[in-house]
Amino acid sequence: MSTPDADLDDVDRRLLRRLGEDGRASYARIGVEVNLSATAVKRRIDRLRARGVVRGFTVVLDPRLLGWSTEAFVEVYCRERTSPEEILASLRKFPEVAAAWTVTGDADALVHLRASDTRHLEDVIERIRREPGIQRSRSSVVLSRLIG
Amino acid sequence: MSTPDADLDDVDRRLLRRLGEDGRASYARIGVEVNLSATAVKRRIDRLRARGVVRGFTVVLDPRLLGWSTEAFVEVYCRERTSPEEILASLRKFPEVAAAWTVTGDADALVHLRASDTRHLEDVIERIRREPGIQRSRSSVVLSRLIG
DNA sequence: AATGAAACTTGACTTGC
């Protein structure tokens, strides 16, 4: 088990902040901003990746412009011995997955989906159910957003 | 208020899915997977960015290592004839409610809670349960955030 | 920390629908 903030030094933090702003920034450019050579920046990021602090990189989409206004929460039940990493690997494939958590209780994971309409939603849920390691699911379609 | 998938074609969608998996994937590599030249891929991404569909790129960090608070999802079951407005009025009182939705299915609402620790979480859930109009609840504590 | 080869990015120009 890792302790919060592990051994991130100040350079790591500045570097991660920069990557948070632009996940595609080149190592060279980041290096200029944190006073490090591009090579040193790459080594640090590789190390953060290996330590699990950095899980990966992704694109930030505007859900409204995608027209995906139909939402649902899906409780996912996995087969025995399905690790969170495997669940993540399965869910990553779907751009409709807006968020996902592993949880305590009956289900193993809770998935927040965004789709264009109920047809699209149904389709995604079908495809998620067919992922290896995933046994069944239980869905709740969002009627309205109250808070948040 | 229907915003159908704007003018995203199938190539755009595959391209965005790929970027979702790896926001630092090179244009060349994406191109191989969607059968386009690297230049064409870049032009599409630039266009999606200009249209606001793509907001940017970011690094995905492990929340455990960043000192995030304890979270839970609570399904709330109401008494008959409890309106969404009444549910909202009840939930509004709690600053621990990060988000809330009315949903289809067994439960009436789904509530996303953020607390400092499990003790705090327990306390909030207790207080929500005592709200008039709310009958019972079913909680899942978040173990880890996978996506989002 | 520096080098160099391979890969990537990016703009200008060309082709084809």
Next chain:
DNA sequence: GCAAGTCAAGTTTCATT
């Protein structure tokens, strides 16, 4: 005109020293 392809110059990545 619009979107894709080709080419070439300039950068960046990455293994090695």
